[in-house]
Amino acid sequence: MDYALMQRVFPFFLEAAWITILLSVLTAILGLICAMLGTAARLSRFRVLRFLGAAYVSVFRGTPALIQLFILYFGGPQIGIQLDAFEAGVIGLGVNVGAYMTETMRGAIISVDKGQGEAARTLGMSKWQAMRNVILPQAMRLMIRPLGVNLNTLIKSTALVAAISVVELTYTAQRYIGSTYKPFEMFLIAGLLYMIIIYVVGLAVTWADRKARLN
Amino acid sequence: MSAQKPFIDIRHAKKSFGTLEVLKDISLQVDRGQIVAIIGPSGSGKSTLLRAINDLDPLTGGEIWLEDKQINMDLPHRQYERHINEVRQEIGMVFQHFNLFPHLKVRENVTLAPKMLKGLTDAEANALAEEQLTKVGMIERIDYYPSQLSGGQKQRVAIARALAMKPKVMLFDEATSALDPELVEEVNLVMKQLAEEHMTMIIVTHEMGFAESVCDRVLFMDQGVVVEEGPPEVIFRNPKSERTQNFLRKHLAGQKA
Ligand SMILES: Nc1ncnc2c1ncn2[C@@H]1O[C@H](COP(=O)(O)OP(=O)(O)O)[C@@H](O)[C@H]1O
Ligand SMILES: [Mg+2]
Numbered sequence: 001m002d003y004a005l006m007q008r009v010f011p012f013f014l015e016a017a018w019i020t021i022l023l024s025v026l027t028a029i030l031g032l033i034c035a036m037l038g039t040a041a042r043l044s045r046f047r048v049l050r051f052l053g054a055a056y057v058s059v060f061r062g063t064p065a066l067i068q069l070f071i072l073y074f075g076g077p078q079i080g081i082q083l084d085a086f087e088a089g090v091i092g093l094g095v096n097v098g099a100y101m102t103e104t105m106r107g108a109i110i111s112v113d114k115g116q117g118e119a120a121r122t123l124g125m126s127k128w129q130a131m132r133n134v135i136l137p138q139a140m141r142l143m144i145r146p147l148g149v150n151l152n153t154l155i156k157s158t159a160l161v162a163a164i165s166v167v168e169l170t171y172t173a174q175r176y177i178g179s180t181y182k183p184f185e186m187f188l189i190a191g192l193l194y195m196i197i198i199y200v201v202g203l204a205v206t207w208a209d210r211k212a213r214l215n
Numbered sequence: 216m217s218a219q220k221p222f223i224d225i226r227h228a229k230k231s232f233g234t235l236e237v238l239k240d241i242s243l244q245v246d247r248g249q250i251v252a253i254i255g256p257s258g259s260g261k262s263t264l265l266r267a268i269n270d271l272d273p274l275t276g277g278e279i280w281l282e283d284k285q286i287n288m289d290l291p292h293r294q295y296e297r298h299i300n301e302v303r304q305e306i307g308m309v310f311q312h313f314n315l316f317p318h319l320k321v322r323e324n325v326t327l328a329p330k331m332l333k334g335l336t337d338a339e340a341n342a343l344a345e346e347q348l349t350k351v352g353m354i355e356r357i358d359y360y361p362s363q364l365s366g367g368q369k370q371r372v373a374i375a376r377a378l379a380m381k382p383k384v385m386l387f388d389e390a391t392s393a394l395d396p397e398l399v400e401e402v403n404l405v406m407k408q409l410a411e412e413h414m415t416m417i418i419v420t421h422e423m424g425f426a427e428s429v430c431d432r433v434l435f436m437d438q439g440v441v442v443e444e445g446p447p448e449v450i451f452r453n454p455k456s457e458r459t460q461n462f463l464r465k466h467l468a469g470q471k472a
Contacts, residue, residue, distance in 0.1 A: 119314035122269055123328035123380055124304035137318045
């Protein structure tokens with residue numbers, strides 16, 4: 001192994017890791033927003049909204065994220081959507097992970113005991129008041145861990161945007177391989193940095209989960 | 216007394232789940248301050264009838280009136296929601312499995328709805344919670360979480376939570392069925408106390424002794440119909456219907472076993 005080379009390129013990988021983190025954060029935020037809308041749609045009393053929510057989930061979970069990215073980035077201009085690679089990455093991955101998070105949130109909400117909503121409604125609360133004050137606070141605790149799993153998957157799938165040349169960790173590794181012909185070392189650095197990011201996020205999720213359970 | 220309009224008036228209630236007919240034309244009148252027990256085998260439709268009264272399981276036919284207001288009115292969705300939320304504030308319900316809000320302390324379990332729906336201030340809501348919890352003997356546990364309470368204590372808090380809305384009627388759906396035998400009495404005592412205060416109550420129960428000592432009237436339901444109704448001493452001591460006799464015989468045998 002070429003340790004000297006690894007040391008030399010490491011700062012550039014660190015910079016790329018920041019891009020991966022930024023990408024992950026923005027994607028997670030967009031994903032959560034999509035998931036809230038998706039969940040609201042799936043639980044709506046309107047059939048059309050329920051159908052749209054279900055269609056969103058099955059389309060985005062039923063096709064490869066890479067194809068979704070390609071359609072958006074390469075196919076977008078054909079239908080008048082011009083995005084730079086980073087924007088396409090965030091939007092493509094965000095909408096994709098939102099579909100998974102929709103199922104996570106919906107699952108947590110419907111697994112809250114039915115008697116909870118009924119007790120709230122018998123006191124005179126509206127559907128929304130019962131949701132907001134009784135069901136969601138309980139569902140929140142149930143969804144932290146599975147959302148953490150979604151987040152873990154999301155961070156790893158940011159590697160896909162290398163395919164539309166966003167200069168994040170995976171793309172950076174590929175670029176240095178082009179000039180150094182040392183794929184083992186380059187991918188090792190990238191993998192190590194991914195692992196650190198995922199480890200830290202995992203700790204945060206565990207911490208949040210424990211805190212939610214305590215109160 | 217009999218000249219007066221009934222307080223709760225259930226007229227020809229029908230309910231089907233799909234093709235399953237669960238309530239077949241049930242009528243029931245309850246006067247203000249009256250206490251009615253509903254007994255009957257499991258699956259006979261007792262819960263469904265109780266849940267129809269506050270529209271948790273909407274009827275598929277018939278009418279339910281509370282004083283001069285029809286509960287299951289035919290209204291556009293939004294208006295109906297507003298109407299039913301108001302009606303429900305006047306009807307307290309106690310469930311077999313308590314359904315306390317586990318994420319809230321005892322105090323907040325009681326104050327949540329009055330604050331939200333009646334605009335009580337924190338101070339007013341706290342005073343109300345303390346009053347109701349004192350009444351059910353749970354004031355010392357006001358800062359506990361439901362998970363820290365026994366079943367009997369949970370049920371007493373659930374009763375306090377319902378009472379805090381100052382309902383005109385209380386519905387009990389097997390309030391003591393999920394409790395260990397030694398915890399039943401503390402809940403029964405609270406219900407007896409409500410009876411002494413002339414709370415109008417409909418009580419679904421398997422405890423014949425309790426029903427006999429507290430209720431003015433007993434309904435025996437089987438397979439979605441009221442088979443027999445009358446004063447407790449008649450229904451329990453001298454039932455006319457063979458179905459009632461069989462049920463009581465089996466039930467008493469079961470209790471002794
Ligand atoms: N939500 C529901 N969907 C379908 N069937 C139901 C539902 N609720 C109750 N039932 C059926 O209705 C019948 C009466 O149930 P219930 O009112 O709970 O009886 P009880 O309280 O007397 O034991 C039972 O056969 C039960 O399976
Ligand atoms: Mg029942």
